[in-house]
Amino acid sequence: TSAPDPSSPTHELVVVANRLPVDSHTLPDGATEWVTSPGGLVTAMESVMRTVDSGAWVGWAGAPGEPPAPFEADGMSLYPVRLDQQDVERYYEGFSNATLWPLYHDVIVDPEFHRTWWDAYLGANRRFAEAAAPVTAPGGTVWVHDYQLQLVPLMIREKRTDVRIGFFNHIPFPSVELFSQLPKRNSILRGLLGADLLGFQRESDSLNFVAAVRKLLGYHVEGMTISVPGLGAAPVREVEVRTFPISIDSAAVSALAEDPQIRERAVQLRHDLGDPEKVVLGVDRLDYTKGIRHRLKAWGELLDDGLIDPHDTVMIQVATPSRERVDAYKQLRDEVELTVGRINGEHAPLGRPAVSYQHHSFDRRDMTALYMAADVVLVTALRDGMNLVAKEYVASRPDLRGVLVLSEFAGAADELRAAVLVNPHDIDELKSAILRALAMPAEEQEEAMRSLRHQVMENDVQNWAHDFLERLEQTGRLEGSSAPV
Ligand code: ADP
Numbered sequence: 447t448s449a450p451d452p453s454s455p456t457h458e459l460v461v462v463a464n465r466l467p468v469d470s471h472t473l474p475d476g477a478t479e480w481v482t483s484p485g486g487l488v489t490a491m492e493s494v495m496r497t498v499d500s501g502a503w504v505g506w507a508g509a510p511g512e513p514p515a516p517f518e519a520d521g522m523s524l525y526p527v528r529l530d531q532q533d534v535e536r537y538y539e540g541f542s543n544a545t546l547w548p549l550y551h552d553v554i555v556d557p558e559f560h561r562t563w564w565d566a567y568l569g570a571n572r573r574f575a576e577a578a579a580p581v582t583a584p585g586g587t588v589w590v591h592d593y594q595l596q597l598v599p600l601m602i603r604e605k606r607t608d609v610r611i612g613f614f615n616h617i618p619f620p621s622v623e624l625f626s627q628l629p630k631r632n633s634i635l636r637g638l639l640g641a642d643l644l645g646f647q648r649e650s651d652s653l654n655f656v657a658a659v660r661k662l663l664g665y666h667v668e669g670m671t672i673s674v675p676g677l678g679a680a681p682v683r684e685v686e687v688r689t690f691p692i693s694i695d696s697a698a699v700s701a702l703a704e705d706p707q708i709r710e711r712a713v714q715l716r717h718d719l720g721d722p723e724k725v726v727l728g729v730d731r732l733d734y735t736k737g738i739r740h741r742l743k744a745w746g747e748l749l750d751d752g753l754i755d756p757h758d759t760v761m762i763q764v765a766t767p768s769r770e771r772v773d774a775y776k777q778l779r780d781e782v783e784l785t786v787g788r789i790n791g792e793h794a795p796l797g798r799p800a801v802s803y804q805h806h807s808f809d810r811r812d813m814t815a816l817y818m819a820a821d822v823v824l825v826t827a828l829r830d831g832m833n834l835v836a837k838e839y840v841a842s843r844p845d846l847r848g849v850l851v852l853s854e855f856a857g858a859a860d861e862l863r864a865a866v867l868v869n870p871h872d873i874d875e876l877k878s879a880i881l882r883a884l885a886m887p888a889e890e891q892e893e894a895m896r897s898l899r900h901q902v903m904e905n906d907v908q909n910w911a912h913d914f915l916e917r918l919e920q921t922g923r924l925e926g927s928s929a930p931v
């Protein structure tokens with residue numbers, strides 16, 4: 447049974463995500479080292495969970511095979527879920543990251559469909575649901591995250607009719623035409639509709655989801671409330687769909703930017719690059735959705751055209767390793783590294799780079815120093831749920847300096863209207879936007895940055911979590927949706 451065991455601890459709030467906030471790494475001497483997991487989901491939820499009393503997080507510790515025993519970290523209980531090598535290949539690398547990820551990001555690369563991957567996705571989702579159900583307190587709340595776990599809401603509801611279930615999708619939800627390509631699409635929709643509240647990043651994502659439910663399942667929809675046929679005593683269950691743009695711990699990032707040691711580090715960084723007049727920065731997981739190829743193409747052409755002088759202007763591209771065994775990611779890495787090599791071969795002055803390429807992780811302090819050292823940050827995603835890098839840059843500039851170039855295809859573009867907005871597919875437009883950003887006078891930078899900061903400082907991740915959880919509580923109560931199905 448998945449009911450709570452009276453002798454074990456349970457939690458009022460249980461977060462379920464594919465990854466735990468920390469990854470276990472085995473060192474050469476056999477000892478285990480824990481490092482922060484990559485990506486925006488962890489950045490956001492880690493700071494939310496730090497403020498919650500005795501919350502729990504159910505997720506994968508990042509390595510196949512026997513998981514570590516449950517443990518406490520930062521006042522939170524972590525429950526590692528087991529994924530075997532085959533689950534990693536079929537559920538994580540396969541269905542999650544070679545089927546759903548490209549499909550939900552508007553097929554920037556072709557999604558692959560394999561029935562064995564679906565079976566693994568189903569099995570892994572069941573394991574996450576089985577791990578979460580027994581550790582949730584009676585009447586408690588389960589908050590499921592992201593595309594890897596879309597079947598979990600219904601699976602938990604089938605085990606625990608007393609809990610409230612929320613789901614938040616960190617990535618885009620595609621148009622109904624694209625979503626319809628997905629084999630097993632109706633099972634995915636039904637899985638999600640096991641929740642009481644479904645949250646999406648942009649209004650367009652919420653609308654796409656509701657349109658898919660209407661078209662593919664034919665359920666009655668009124669406004670953003672969906673009537674889902676019940677299984678037992680209750681004839682229908684109401685599920686609410688809403689938009690909650692995610693954010694960052696804005697005050698914490700801004701405070702780091704005021705730290706004298708980090709300011710000093712930013713000055714040192716520029717010095718190490720040869721004290722150029724301008725530093726341009728890109729920070730991304732090495733993912734094809736981020737538009738790194740488009741950015742490098744624009745940069746290379748600006749150098750070729752003589753419109754940027756590599757003696758005055760340096761680009762730093764931080765590209766965190768990601769999903770390295772998935773083909774499209776291997777290919778992207780090869781292409782990016784070849785292009786960076788070519789640009790440097792042709793344009794770098796002796797002894798320093800035209801593009802400084804960093805294929806590794808930085809800690810939060812170094813990341814803030816990088817943002818502070820950057821005159822321009824380029825966020826050129828071809829598709830992105832939100833893009834927290836854009837918000838981190840803004841929060842890192844209490845000095846009101848710096849220019850954000852932001853793709854209109856990133857969720858952040860709905861809110862950060864004072865950025866230099868671009869269509870990254872249009873290389874000429876991207877080149878002009880970069881030149882405009884590099885030439886922007888100080889007063890204009892200040893005016894834009896003031897407006898951007900107003901947005902980011904007011905709407906932080908604590909508010910986001912509070913809004914979601916408050917709405918979830920109301921949805922459960924008003925709609926009576928925690929009644930048995
Ligand atoms: P995604 O979730 O797709 O990776 P986001 O921009 O929303 O994209 O979030 C990325 C997060 O990962 C940000 O918090 C960013 O600071 C962090 N990050 C990106 N690259 C690195 C790196 N090399 N080292 C440390 N943190 C990184």
Ligand code: G6P
Nearest residue numbers: 465484485486487592616617769
């Ligand atoms: C994005 C996804 C997250 C994911 C992260 C890192 O932020 O929305 O769900 O955890 O990328 O990707 P990874 O595959 O390494 O977990």
